[in-house]
Structure formats: C-alpha cells, structure tokens
Amino acid sequence: MNQSSSSPTCSNNSQSSANNDGDELAAKLARRNMIAEGEPVEQAKPPKLGIYSEFHEFSRKQIKYFMETFKKYDEDHDDYIDFNELKRMMEKLGEAQTHIALKNMLKLVDEDQDGKVSPREFMLIFRYASTGQLSCSEVFNELAASVDVVKEGVHAAADFFQAKIEEQTKLSKFEEEIRAEQEEKKLQQAAKKERRQQFLANKAVFT
Structure with missing residues (x-):
C-alpha cells in the first residue's frame, strides 16, 4: 500500500517539471519566430548579478x-x-x-x-x-x-x-601666507613710491 500511494506523487512531480520545461521551450520558440518575422519583442534581460559577484575585482x-x-x-x-x-x-x-x-x-x-x-x-x-x-x-x-x-x-x-582634509587645510594656509606676503610687498612698494614722490616735491620747493 505504501509503495502504491507514493508512486502517484513522484509521477505528478515529474509531470509538473516536464510541463514547466515544455512551457519554457515553447516560449523560446515563439520568441524566435517573432524575431524571424520582424515582429517587436521585449528585450531579453540578462540575469542580474549581486554587487559582490559583479565587482569581483x-x-x-x-x-x-x-x-x-x-x-x-x-x-x-x-x-x-x-x-x-x-x-x-x-x-x-x-x-x-x-x-x-x-x-x-x-x-x-x-x-x-x-x-x-x-x-x-x-x-x-x-x-x-x-x-x-x-x-x-x-x-x-x-x-x-x-x-x-x-x-x-x-x-x-x-x-x-x-x-x-588635512592636506587641503595645509594648502589653504600656505596659499593664505603667500597672499599675505604679496599684499605686504604691495603696501611696502606703495609706501616707498609715496616717500619718493614726497622727496621730489620737497626738493622742488628748495630749488
């Protein structure tokens, strides 16, 4: 009795698997026919890989x-x-x-x-x-x-x-120091020019 009761279950599973395989094959053949006849078909999507599998390097x-x-x-x-x-x-x-x-x-x-x-x-x-x-x-x-x-x-x-971040901070400080030095040189040159003009003006008064 046990053997006879288990057989139909195995038979049903096999039949179900066969039906699924048959349906999949039929779908593939139908798609090929549509492509051959120039009919629009949905683009087949490649299997999606997990991120660890895809970027295995x-x-x-x-x-x-x-x-x-x-x-x-x-x-x-x-x-x-x-x-x-x-x-x-x-x-x-x-x-x-x-x-x-x-x-x-x-x-x-x-x-x-x-x-x-x-x-x-x-x-x-x-x-x-x-x-x-x-x-x-x-x-x-x-x-x-x-x-x-x-x-x-x-x-x-x-x-x-x-x-x-530290590298950027150091670079910014360095650039600020350079700008400060350049500004100081400009002020010194302007002061020197002003003193020169004042000297020439005073000299003109006494000549």
Missing part, C-alpha cells in the same frame, strides 16, 4: 566601504548621487573637477542615462579608475588601496579622508 570590505561612501555623499538620501553631490564629493577628496570633466565622468558611468549615479554606477567609477579610464583615476585608486583587506578597512579609508 574588489574585496568585500572595499565594496562595503564604497557603499558607505556613496551613502555619505547621497545628501538627500534618494539612493542616487546627482551632479552637484558628485561635484561636492570630488571637492572633499581634494580633486575638484571642471564642469566638463564632471560631465564626462558622469557620462562614462551613467549607463541608464538618467543624469545621476546609482550605487552600481558608483562602483563603476572605481572599476574605470582601476583601468585608468578616468582623468582623476589616482584619487579613487588611492581610496581603494587605503582599505586594508586584512585588518580594519573602514578605519584605513577614514584615515585617507582625514589625510585629504
């Missing part, structure tokens, strides 16, 4: 940090980095870009052409940087390399950002 710690960086500069939290957010991000990295350079970067990674950067497209920035396809590849390669894949990746990358 980076470690999991690197990818996690890149995603944290994305969230940091997605200021309005709409899950996209728009042109202005991208501009501010590059300024924070000490690599301010011209309007045209930013447009070119966005055009390179903006695969769906919506004018903004999705998390996946943000990953493309690091991929293209690693192959030297960006004019500012170095800063992204430095950031990727700063994530220690053995130890504290997030801390290493955070140190990178802090170092960039």
Whole structure:
C-alpha cells in the first residue's frame, strides 16, 4: 500500500517539471519566430548579478566601504548621487573637477542615462579608475588601496579622508601666507613710491 500511494506523487512531480520545461521551450520558440518575422519583442534581460559577484575585482570590505561612501555623499538620501553631490564629493577628496570633466565622468558611468549615479554606477567609477579610464583615476585608486583587506578597512579609508582634509587645510594656509606676503610687498612698494614722490616735491620747493 505504501509503495502504491507514493508512486502517484513522484509521477505528478515529474509531470509538473516536464510541463514547466515544455512551457519554457515553447516560449523560446515563439520568441524566435517573432524575431524571424520582424515582429517587436521585449528585450531579453540578462540575469542580474549581486554587487559582490559583479565587482569581483574588489574585496568585500572595499565594496562595503564604497557603499558607505556613496551613502555619505547621497545628501538627500534618494539612493542616487546627482551632479552637484558628485561635484561636492570630488571637492572633499581634494580633486575638484571642471564642469566638463564632471560631465564626462558622469557620462562614462551613467549607463541608464538618467543624469545621476546609482550605487552600481558608483562602483563603476572605481572599476574605470582601476583601468585608468578616468582623468582623476589616482584619487579613487588611492581610496581603494587605503582599505586594508586584512585588518580594519573602514578605519584605513577614514584615515585617507582625514589625510585629504588635512592636506587641503595645509594648502589653504600656505596659499593664505603667500597672499599675505604679496599684499605686504604691495603696501611696502606703495609706501616707498609715496616717500619718493614726497622727496621730489620737497626738493622742488628748495630749488
């Protein structure tokens, strides 16, 4: 009795699987016929890969940090980095870009052409940087390399950002000192010129 009761169940499962395979094959054949006859068909979508599988050249710690960086500069939290957010991000990295350079970067990674950067497209920035396809590849390669894949990746990358900020601060102070020196020289030259004119005026009185 037990054997006879279990057989129909196996038979039903096999039949169901066969039906599914048959339906899938029929759908593929129908699609091929439509293409051959020139009828419009829906574009077949490639299987969607997970971000870790697609960007396998980076470690999991690197990818996690890149995603944290994305969230940091997605200021309005709409899950996209728009042109202005991208501009501010590059300024924070000490690599301010011209309007045209930013447009070119966005055009390179903006695969769906919506004018903004999705998390996946943000990953493309690091991929293209690693192959030297960006004019500012170095800063992204430095950031990727700063994530220690053995130890504290997030801390290493955070140190990178802090170092960039300190570098920008030092540069700003240096520029201020140069401007102050130039201003002081201008004042000294103006004072010297004024004394010279006064001397000539006094000399003219006594001659």
